[in-house]
Amino acid sequence: MDKKELEIALQRCRGFESPKIELEQYVTPAGVAAEMLVLALLRGDIRGRVVYDLGTGTGRLGIGAALLGAKRVVCVDVDEEALRIAEQNAGKFAIDNIEFIREDVRGISGRADTVLQNPPFGVHRRGADRVFLSKAVEIAPVVYSIHKRSTRNFVLRYLKELGCRAAELVEVVFELPRSYEFHRKERKHVDVDIYRILVE
Numbered sequence: 001m002d003k004k005e006l007e008i009a010l011q012r013c014r015g016f017e018s019p020k021i022e023l024e025q026y027v028t029p030a031g032v033a034a035e036m037l038v039l040a041l042l043r044g045d046i047r048g049r050v051v052y053d054l055g056t057g058t059g060r061l062g063i064g065a066a067l068l069g070a071k072r073v074v075c076v077d078v079d080e081e082a083l084r085i086a087e088q089n090a091g092k093f094a095i096d097n098i099e100f101i102r103e104d105v106r107g108i109s110g111r112a113d114t115v116l117q118n119p120p121f122g123v124h125r126r127g128a129d130r131v132f133l134s135k136a137v138e139i140a141p142v143v144y145s146i147h148k149r150s151t152r153n154f155v156l157r158y159l160k161e162l163g164c165r166a167a168e169l170v171e172v173v174f175e176l177p178r179s180y181e182f183h184r185k186e187r188k189h190v191d192v193d194i195y196r197i198l199v200e
């Protein structure tokens, strides 16, 4: 499956029914998810690996990892409603090595080979992105994470504090359809970075 095929497959996933702003529920655009997943695949971080998707939302990153040959995928989200949609989405594909756990990321333990995540950007709840980063590097040696470009310096500094480094940074644009009442435009563009993070 190449990047374009993966993107088309992920577009079959339903989005959030009634997104909760306090949890910063935005669907990861299929193209951005495919970009992250193929990078991880090429680096040897997906096939045959145990992959966690933290803040899985509607499940795209975890489902994509399963489609690309992960050994086992664990999807975690605090929101029951989102998980229900993620499970439905997974049901559209011939994958059976994927599980869903309702839990605050702060509470999870376990060991992964790779973490994939599109965490809250920490815009609506300050520090929400930190919670995800610190947990991710605690449970896996390699982490792929998406952050707003405007927070790059902050993220890089925080990674250093955690004893990690950003081995790669890929710049992409998030095109989000209008999903909240307070959005004034039909579409919104957000510059983001995909990080490949290594625990030193």
Ligand code: SAH
Residues within 6 Å of the ligand: 023, 024, 025, 026, 027, 028, 029, 054, 055, 056, 057, 058, 059, 060, 061, 076, 077, 078, 079, 082, 103, 104, 105, 106, 117, 118, 119, 120, 128, 131
């Ligand atoms: N990749 C997902 C989007 C993630 S949006 C997709 O394509 O659908 C961020 C997700 O993090 C949301 O689903 C939100 O419910 C979840 N979340 C926010 N704070 C959380 C926490 N403390 N613990 C677990 N999940 C959390």
